[in-house]
Amino acid sequence: MEVKQFQAESKRLLEMMINSIYTQREIFLRELISNASDAIDKIYYKALTDDNLVFDKDNYFVKISVDKDNRTLIVSDTGIGMTPEELEANLGVIAKSGSLAFKKETELKDGHDIIGQFGVGFYSAFMVADTVKVISRALGSDKAYAWESQGADGYTITEATKDSVGTDIYMKIKENTEDDNYDEFLEQYRLRAIIKKYSDFIKYPIKMEMTSSRPKEDAEGEFEEYTEEQTLNSMVPIWRRNRNELTDQDYTNFYNEKRYGFDQPLKHIHISADGAVVYRSILYIPGSIPFDFYSKEYEKGLELYSNGVLIMEKSSDLLPDYFSFVKGMVDSEDLSLNISREMLQHDRQLKLIAKNIKNRIKSTLQTMLKDERDNYLKFYESFGRQLKFGVYNDYGANKEELQDLLMFYSSKEEKLVTLAEYVERMPEEQKYIYYATGPSIERIARLPQTELVADKGYEILYLTEDIDEFAIKIIAAYKEKEFRSVSGGDLGIEQETQDEATEQANEENKELFEQMSSLLANKVKSVRVSKRLRSHPVCLTAEGEVTIEMEKVLSQMPDNQNVQAEKVLEVNVNHSIFQALKKVHTEDQEKFELYTNLLYNQALLIEGLPIEDPVQFTNDMCKVMAE
Numbered sequence: 001m002e003v004k005q006f007q008a009e010s011k012r013l014l015e016m017m018i019n020s021i022y023t024q025r026e027i028f029l030r031e032l033i034s035n036a037s038d039a040i041d042k043i044y045y046k047a048l049t050d051d052n053l054v055f056d057k058d059n060y061f062v063k064i065s066v067d068k069d070n071r072t073l074i075v076s077d078t079g080i081g082m083t084p085e086e087l088e089a090n091l092g093v094i095a096k097s098g099s100l101a102f103k104k105e106t107e108l109k110d111g112h113d114i115i116g117q118f119g120v121g122f123y124s125a126f127m128v129a130d131t132v133k134v135i136s137r138a139l140g141s142d143k144a145y146a147w148e149s150q151g152a153d154g155y156t157i158t159e160a161t162k163d164s165v166g167t168d169i170y171m172k173i174k175e176n177t178e179d180d181n182y183d184e185f186l187e188q189y190r191l192r193a194i195i196k197k198y199s200d201f202i203k204y205p206i207k208m209e210m211t212s213s214r215p216k217e218d219a220e221g222e223f224e225e226y227t228e229e230q231t232l233n234s235m236v237p238i239w240r241r242n243r244n245e246l247t248d249q250d251y252t253n254f255y256n257e258k259r260y261g262f263d264q265p266l267k268h269i270h271i272s273a274d275g276a277v278v279y280r281s282i283l284y285i286p287g288s289i290p291f292d293f294y295s296k297e298y299e300k301g302l303e304l305y306s307n308g309v310l311i312m313e314k315s316s317d318l319l320p321d322y323f324s325f326v327k328g329m330v331d332s333e334d335l336s337l338n339i340s341r342e343m344l345q346h347d348r349q350l351k352l353i354a355k356n357i358k359n360r361i362k363s364t365l366q367t368m369l370k371d372e373r374d375n376y377l378k379f380y381e382s383f384g385r386q387l388k389f390g391v392y393n394d395y396g397a398n399k400e401e402l403q404d405l406l407m408f409y410s411s412k413e414e415k416l417v418t419l420a421e422y423v424e425r426m427p428e429e430q431k432y433i434y435y436a437t438g439p440s441i442e443r444i445a446r447l448p449q450t451e452l453v454a455d456k457g458y459e460i461l462y463l464t465e466d467i468d469e470f471a472i473k474i475i476a477a478y479k480e481k482e483f484r485s486v487s488g489g490d491l492g493i494e495q496e497t498q499d500e501a502t503e504q505a506n507e508e509n510k511e512l513f514e515q516m517s518s519l520l521a522n523k524v525k526s527v528r529v530s531k532r533l534r535s536h537p538v539c540l541t542a543e544g545e546v547t548i549e550m551e552k553v554l555s556q557m558p559d560n561q562n563v564q565a566e567k568v569l570e571v572n573v574n575h576s577i578f579q580a581l582k583k584v585h586t587e588d589q590e591k592f593e594l595y596t597n598l599l600y601n602q603a604l605l606i607e608g609l610p611i612e613d614p615v616q617f618t619n620d621m622c623k624v625m626a627e
């Protein structure tokens with residue numbers, strides 16, 4: 001018998017195939033099942049134009065069989081089969097796709113489902129098998145032929161026997177090696193899992209004999225093994241079904257089955273797009289935070305299917321980082337796959353799909369915010385932080401996109417409000433959107449710095465998360481209203497008389513403040529009269545870009561660069577303590593120093609900043625108490 005050689009290029013290609021195209025061996029089964037499905041499709045398409053052919057769906061299926069003793073895995077189909085010429089042309093020439101040719105010949109227009117296009121998938125069988133034997137009988141022929149090969153050395157084609165039309169592929173599974181376990185491809189449960197993973201939505205049944213055990217009927221406590229043929233795939237994917245046929249429960253079941261999450265999703269979005277790019281997608285907003293969501297380990301992405309066949313488990317290009325919490329899948333016929341189907345050529349279609357998806361997620365969130373506030377609040381509690389990161393990242397490139405989805409706690413409403421709601425309520429004369437930062441709502445509410453703005457009756461946004469102020473700073477202004485920290489410089493609400501009084505007090509006490517400043521040199525940039533304090537004696541504010549809250553956040557970062565806010569100690573000259581300070585300033589220098597340090601440390605404490613020398617601080621307190 002003549003052993004035919006693969007064409008020279010094919011030989012090298014085959015080696016490449018076996019060793020480097022695919023990263024995961026298990027996909028060989030996906031490729032063979034896709035070929036089987038294509039072969040059945042071809043009969044179906046032929047039947048459309050050939051009156052002598054009747055396509056009865058019940059007669060068409062794929063069957064997986066295992067012969068463990070002979071280490072053989074068999075993939076059979078009742079498809080169109082191959083003539084010896086086709087065996088030669090399709091399996092003897094790598095990168096020749098009979099399926100692609102079929103599509104062209106029959107001039108199938110959009111909507112066809114044939115998967116094969118590159119003419120390489122079949123050879124992935126050599127990743128797991130030493131020998132591959134294909135026995136095929138073509139439609140309309142009563143003869144069968146066998147194509148057999150052990151890889152790069154070539155192949156033979158001989159006559160064979162086969163009772164019915166179709167193709168059986170026998171794979172002699174490789175022996176295990178120290179590093180590689182091939183036995184798994186002879187285990188029924190492992191095979192079932194691979195089929196479920198990649199080929200669940202192949203539209204013809206994929207059958208396999210499954211062995212299970214059950215209690216014996218006549219002998220209590222004893223079990224017996226039994227075998228039955230099962231169909232392993234779900235066939236019709238939920239995303240191809242009509243939205244109005246599906247219940248919330250159907251969507252939740254799919255979410256749980258696909259292991260997108262084990263919780264109850266908060267919202268689902270079902271898209272059937274037939275515009276510039278045709279795709280279907282089901283997206284979910286999870287009901288709770290995945291345990292690793294805010295960690296480096298979390299991988300965003302959507303499952304990507306091409307014609308119902310899984311191509312990628314996590315296609316990260318389909319989701320922007322700020323919507324990384326979204327789970328789900330996309331199926332499209334329009335993707336330009338690369339040869340391994342593991343990657344896509346980064347093409348226009350994918351970008352278009354990603355853009356559409358992003359817009360749909362955004363509009364869904366906006367609608368939720370408008371019509372289902374409680375649901376939105378639940379979402380925001382879990383993933384609001386991610387949106388804020390989204391605003392901040394990439395130098396604010398996405399702030400316009402996201403700012404209307406943000407919420408912050410309002411001092412007046414005592415609940416989360418949007419920026420639009422805040423601005424809507426602003427009295428006409430209010431210049432800025434005010435905010436205050438701190439570790440908790442309660443702590444912020446008691447901050448001395450909020451006094452003036454609160455007295456004025458203005459609403460203050462309380463920022464409690466480390467990312468908040470960074471996000472606000474990058475937004476800078478909302479509907480032309482700038483943001484202003486209550487601890488920042490100009491609050492825009494000083495009245496003229498007050499300004500004059502402050503100037504005067506600064507002037508009168510110039511020497512006192514200068515002395516305080518030099519006592520606190522390296523700690524604060526200056527000491528001055530406060531315009532914002534009402535009942536508290538002192539507070540710290542910051543000048544320049546870095547606020548005190550930002551200094552705190554940055555100091556927690558792993559690459560702490562010791563960024564410092566330019567702090568100002570503000571003193572309330574209307575507070576009784578200031579009179580005491582004035583008195584010691586003229587009478588007792590030692591006490592003046594003591595009071596200055598105490599006041600500075602108090603201001604630090606209120607801000608939640610650490611005191612440099614707590615022992616000294618308590619000693620100073622004792623000194624004052626013991627008087």
Ligand SMILES: Nc1ncnc2c1ncn2[C@@H]1O[C@H](COP(=O)(O)OP(=O)(O)OP(=O)(O)O)[C@@H](O)[C@H]1O
Pocket residue numbers: 031035036039077079080081082090091096097098099100115116117118119120121122123167
């Ligand atoms: N089970 C089968 N029944 C009938 N023809 C088959 C079968 N398996 C493979 N073929 C033929 O062999 C050709 C080559 O198959 P192969 O899997 O290498 O490539 P493909 O399916 O065309 O493309 P891709 O690399 O995209 O999967 C197919 O195009 C098809 O014509």
